Amino acid sequence: MSAQFTGLTWDHPRGYDALAQSAERVNHGLTTPLIHWNKQPLEGFESAPIAELAAANDLLVLDHPHLGEAVASGCLIPLDELYSVEQIQSWSSHCVGNSLNSYQMDGKTWALPLDVATQVIARRADRISEAPQNWASIEALSRDLPVALSLAGPHAILNVMSIAAASGALPGGVHFLPDDALRQGLELMQRLYDRRPAGSETLNPIALLDSMSHCDDIALVPLIFGYVTYSIPDRYPHHVAFSDSVLMPSAETKAGSNSRFHGVLGGTGIGFSTRSIPSAALLSHIADLLSPACQQELFPEFGGQPSLRSAWQNENVNRSMGNFYLDCLASAEAPLLRPRFDGYIAFQSAAAQTVRDCLAGIHTIDDSIKGIRQLWTQARSEARGNLDDRYIIREN
Numbered sequence: 001m002s003a004q005f006t007g008l009t010w011d012h013p014r015g016y017d018a019l020a021q022s023a024e025r026v027n028h029g030l031t032t033p034l035i036h037w038n039k040q041p042l043e044g045f046e047s048a049p050i051a052e053l054a055a056a057n058d059l060l061v062l063d064h065p066h067l068g069e070a071v072a073s074g075c076l077i078p079l080d081e082l083y084s085v086e087q088i089q090s091w092s093s094h095c096v097g098n099s100l101n102s103y104q105m106d107g108k109t110w111a112l113p114l115d116v117a118t119q120v121i122a123r124r125a126d127r128i129s130e131a132p133q134n135w136a137s138i139e140a141l142s143r144d145l146p147v148a149l150s151l152a153g154p155h156a157i158l159n160v161m162s163i164a165a166a167s168g169a170l171p172g173g174v175h176f177l178p179d180d181a182l183r184q185g186l187e188l189m190q191r192l193y194d195r196r197p198a199g200s201e202t203l204n205p206i207a208l209l210d211s212m213s214h215c216d217d218i219a220l221v222p223l224i225f226g227y228v229t230y231s232i233p234d235r236y237p238h239h240v241a242f243s244d245s246v247l248m249p250s251a252e253t254k255a256g257s258n259s260r261f262h263g264v265l266g267g268t269g270i271g272f273s274t275r276s277i278p279s280a281a282l283l284s285h286i287a288d289l290l291s292p293a294c295q296q297e298l299f300p301e302f303g304g305q306p307s308l309r310s311a312w313q314n315e316n317v318n319r320s321m322g323n324f325y326l327d328c329l330a331s332a333e334a335p336l337l338r339p340r341f342d343g344y345i346a347f348q349s350a351a352a353q354t355v356r357d358c359l360a361g362i363h364t365i366d367d368s369i370k371g372i373r374q375l376w377t378q379a380r381s382e383a384r385g386n387l388d389d390r391y392i393i394r395e396n
Helices: 013-027 042-047 050-055 064-073 085-094 135-142 155-165 179-193 205-214 280-288 292-301 309-313 315-320 329-333 344-359 365-382
Strands: 005-010 035-040 059-062 112-115 119-124 220-225 240-243 268-272
Touching: 005 013, 005 268, 013 035, 013 112, 013 280, 013 292, 050 059, 050 064, 059 064, 064 344, 119 155, 119 205, 135 179, 135 220, 155 179, 155 220, 155 344, 179 344, 179 365, 205 220, 205 240, 292 309, 292 315, 309 315, 309 329, 344 365
Parallel strands: 005 035, 005 059
Antiparallel strands: 059 268, 112 268, 119 220, 119 240
């Protein structure tokens, strides 16, 4: 039996199971189900135009860097037309870090944060008992233990951005990042890359964490999106512990403040497509996904990573999840938001390949810096709508 509304999310337990469970509960006893969730691989959101996905679904789960494309395409309904200002402000104040703000553009809110992830440190707790506190410690560990970088997909350039932001250099503007920030990141990554475990450079975050939790090939990844399920005690042969990403010694920022940021913000938000005519029942159901009960109970139980700060601080949630949330809370409260202009995703993919080529010795660091900047300039010149530079320096 078809449902009144359909949504599209990503095909991973973290992205699907809690939504499917909440749908089962709200659909129970209804002659016509309220909502049904479709799913596709995460890569599908990057390969298909977001307007095409929105045209086929009433609800769309998306990441904040896709927002510029979505707004330029006019395929989402501003949530300010569906929920009160007071309700949105309340969600914003209770969500961890800038997770809700990341879905605001042009003075409007386009999605609600369902899931929050940031780049953090992952380590084998039985091989590295204490979380490293600086990059010098991480480099020292790499001389004796297998330390891998997360380089597949967009992650190579995200690492460069995170290392730069950790010392206060924020991506944006005409040049993307200063030369010295790009060089510092590439040189640091090169030293770790040269000592990497063989084959680790091709693994995506899930494959890296699978390797860590099942065999001894990798002991530490210094910047990787956290996946709480790997932190659950006794779930895998080897326990993976997560902790906040490290900051760089310098606190001088290009913005003239003393702000430094932890790893790049990930996670997902949920938006209403313009094909949808939301009913009161649907609006209530989506709002309930951000309720404390849902965020502190249903999402953790079914592998989701909640967006409410109260869930990240909840003792019961942390006890069952190997203290994942409290150990990564500083990163979640001060993450680096990525640029969101239309065309950023294509830049991100191309720049990540440039970084991989640099580390593999195909291009010099100088040529790679030039190449990244050329890609950035081209992407901005072709963008529709807001270039969205200002938001990235917003303080928590």
